[in-house]
Amino acid sequence: MLSGEKARQADTAAPVPEITLGGLRIAAVDRQMAAALLISAAHRRGRKPFYSTSANGEVLARVHADKTVAQLFRCADQILADGQPLVFASRWLCRRTLPERVATTDLFHDVAKIAERERVSFYLFGAGEVENIRAAAAIQRLYPALLITGRSHGYLTGAALEQKVEEINRLAPDILWLGLGVPREQLFVRDFLSRLDRVGVIKTAGGLFDHLAGKTPRAPLWMQQAGFEWLWRASMEPRRLLWRYLSTNPRALYVLLRYSQ
Template sequence: MDSVKILNVQIDNLSMQELLERLTSGVVYTPNVDHLVKLQRDSSFFKVYNDADYRVCDSKILMYVSRFLGSPIREKISGSDLFPAFYEYHKDNPDIRIFLLGAKEGVAAAAQQRINAKVGREIVVATHSPSFGFEKDEAECDRILEMIRESGATVLAVGVGAPKQELFIHKYKDQLPNVKIFLAIGATIDFEAGNVKRSPKWISEAGLEWLYRLTAEPKRLWRRYLVEDPLFFWLVLLQKLNVYTNPLRNSSSDLDRIDYGTPREALAAE
């Protein structure tokens, strides 16, 4: 499978249709600028990311950067585009049964009702909105795993923000043998519930969705977009000049030493 390397991440160079056709099992993450910045300093997030089966481009900015680096990414496949495309693609497939994990109380249930009404069947079989800091509570995580098992779901879509959602999937996926597909989908549950409006398509296509989100939630997102993420463009320039080095290049051999439940970034609210 073709891929494009941006900084220390290999991004699968697939179209949406190709991904939907190939995705019969596995873990899907959707890298964006914020993820790539986190992946410069968080060794546990880096190792978990490397273990995914699919990493597809979540950002128009990454598409522009890939062209600048000389290896164009063919299509943006954000989690909020992939998830509705996924359930529409499988609307008549009874083997696809989805569990939604994430969002605030009642939001995931609202998303379930709207999705099932659109699809015309109970494709979302159950939901759960976890408590703040749930990833640090093993007892709550055990209860969530039991809910997923009892639901009969074959797909788990987790929307609790990065890197918590990726860390959760990696840590617990082997305890969910009936789940074949794991999707990390960020704010998609809020979009599906109608709780949060997505940016207009022209804004997204122009690579300005970050600005739309910043103006909508400045208190929560100002630091991410104005302080942390600009580092990305300096690192891309270093890659273009062939002087970028992966700061975590020696980390991949230490996977078993990592405590996936409590990395510094995972404890922060997204």
Template sequence: MTTLLNAEVTGLNSLNKINILNIPFIKTTNKRLLTYIKEEHIDKKKQAFIITANPEIVMHADRDPAYKKIVHSADCVVPDGIGIIYASKILGQPLPERIAGFDLLHDFLRIAADQQKSVFLYGAKPEVIQKAVANLKKQYPQLIIAGYEDGYHSYPEQVAERVKNTEADFVFVGTGFPRQEQWINTYRHLFPHTIAMGVGGSFDVLSGETKRAPGIFIRLNLEWFYRLVTQPKRIGRMMALPLFLMNVIAVRILRRS
């Protein structure tokens, strides 16, 4: 069983991290994170590798040492998932808020549009990514889309070369974990000035193929429940949540004994 480091550790200079089952999550608000990324990475043209992690990702990292190493190499691991917030409270080191990956994606898209930065989108089915790009052009008319590629491309190294050649300021990879983080980690040396982030199934939502949970579910932190009801095939994946919380509770008991 994984263990939790007791101390809060400093990371990203002015941002702190706490370890939940040996995964270092940033301890900050969405607003402060955006300010930091803008000032310390975008403005300075310094690469940032961002992982939006939920309990599924934490449990996968626990089983896969190579993937855990990739997670630890990221510049910041964002608490995406209400289970992560609950875990931080159980362990007595509460995180201030959940930072939803889909919302963070839109924050970065707004920044890119406002500052004339370019983005590259990689993932989803060919027809889905095309619809997502078309919708983004309508939603963010000033957004510079340097390029895009579907997630079924046979040669991921060619996609990486395309990203390199476009010199995109942001690259969003929606091929699902762990593939998206593995791809970013493998090729990040090719685009040293890029903000790179895995976005899971966000392109399906941006395209309109999949609907995000209604606002009431999001506000009540029940987005996971909406996905389970509308996508019952996800139940197997969601079993990671109770196992994750059981491990967190076990760590708390061990710390008290």
């Protein structure tokens, strides 16, 4: 259950404290408050979806290197800190510190528990077909009363993608979980946000569905808390991720030191 104070803040849409890390405005909230804010936005609804995304060191490096990616993130309504190194950096570099890491793979469960109770509906869009099916099945096992209005793999283009966007809007989920990876999910929001006016919230989710499907295991808790989950992921997929992290981590460190307050 939410604490009374946090529930009231979310319900009244009180200003959310933010800090600047690596040039991005990051919401200085814990997981409980982040979940409350997403549920509140889903209930409140507006003329367009509330757009929530997440940043880690790799994102900060990409934002610094690519103006297009930077704009995709800066137009978000909310950016959450999905990286323990950002929490550490806030303690050293900022006037206000991040209470904790808000990893989407953990936040999903916080939101789902409230959504099940408050009848907030989900749509699951992303990952491959097998992983998406397995993730949806796992979610239904964990949260049998949760309303899932629909699901789809994320490898759609052209007319098929256009039709899927129309379907999602017709089904009008309260929260669309968008697991396409950076920057595909941010590009999706840029291209289709205005056409999803019946959706309450779009939350980018990265590799969430792969985790839920059991394809990608989480790092041991001590590695997560120490800020080394990236090293665990690189060890799982060295060909795809090792060079990426070795090249982006130094740039992320630079932008954190240069553009934080």
